[in-house]
Amino acid sequence: MVRKACDNCNKIIQVGDELGGQKVACEACGDINLMPDAPDPSRASRTDALGLPPDHGPEQAVLLVRPAMVRARPLVFFAHLVALVAGLAGVVFGLLTSAAGFPIVAAVAGGLVALVAVGSLGVWKIKTLSAALEITNKRTVHRKGLLSKATSEVVHDNIRNVQVTQSFWERIWRVGTLGLSSSGQDGIEIEIADIPDPERVRKIIDAYRPLG
Ligand SMILES: [Zn+2]
CATH class of the missing domain: 2.20.70 (Ubiquitin Ligase Nedd4; Chain: W;)
Structure with a gap:
């Protein structure tokens, strides 16, 4: 009806x-x-099976996905922590040792290393916060850039393919790159890296697009 x-x-x-x-x-x-x-009966049964809002009716938000940080690059994150701890240890050592010369160099160098580690983590965090995939029951919008607010979007009716690319380690950490291509143009139109649980995100988008 x-x-x-x-x-x-x-x-x-x-x-x-x-x-x-x-x-x-x-x-x-x-x-x-x-x-x-x-309403498309096959799409309705797919969204119902996943407990998602129906594809017809008013547009509503379904899922907001941001790139993962630690999970996407655990070794890089660990290296930052090591640098931070080593830097702070240098500062403590330098300040607690009363001899002149080396302890002061250790304190200054340690402080610099710790500052760089914290700054680098901060930049990384801002980068992950500035990218997002907003999935509604009608379309998927990719936002990137904290200030530039560049967006691209694909209407689910036009999505031809949803691709998940994962390296060996990414599969273990359950992150990956998600690519969406629409029937309008050739090639991938939306690509976003470090997405947590990319297979689940793909399933949700698949539920809203015409299949077969
Ligand atoms: Zn009338």
Whole structure:
């Protein structure tokens, strides 16, 4: 069943699914109305199975995904921690040792190393916070850049392919790169790296796009 309020008299027009997306005359006033698309039964069963909001009806947010930080690069994160701890140890050693010369150099060098480690972690954190994938029941929007606010989006009806690329380690840590391509143009239009649980994100997007 497809329902819509008449553009002219506001009376509810109700027709069978076969007239979804078609022009229908209002029974009350005769005004021609373009009916909304009928719900896609296979898509509805996929979204229902995952407990997701339906693809028809008003647009609503389904999932917001941000790149993972520690999980995406555990070794790099560990190296930052080692540098931070070693730097602070240098500072403590330098300050606690009363002899002149080397202890002062150790304190200054340690302080610098710790500062660089903290700064680098901060930049990394901001980078992960500035990228996001917003999935609604209608489309997927990719936001990147904290200040530039560059966005690209794909309407789910037009998605031709959802790809997950994972290296061996990424599979173990359950992160990966997600790529979406639409039927409009060739090639991947949205690509976002370090996505946590990329297979789950793919399943959700697949539930909203026409398959087969
Ligand atoms: Zn009417």
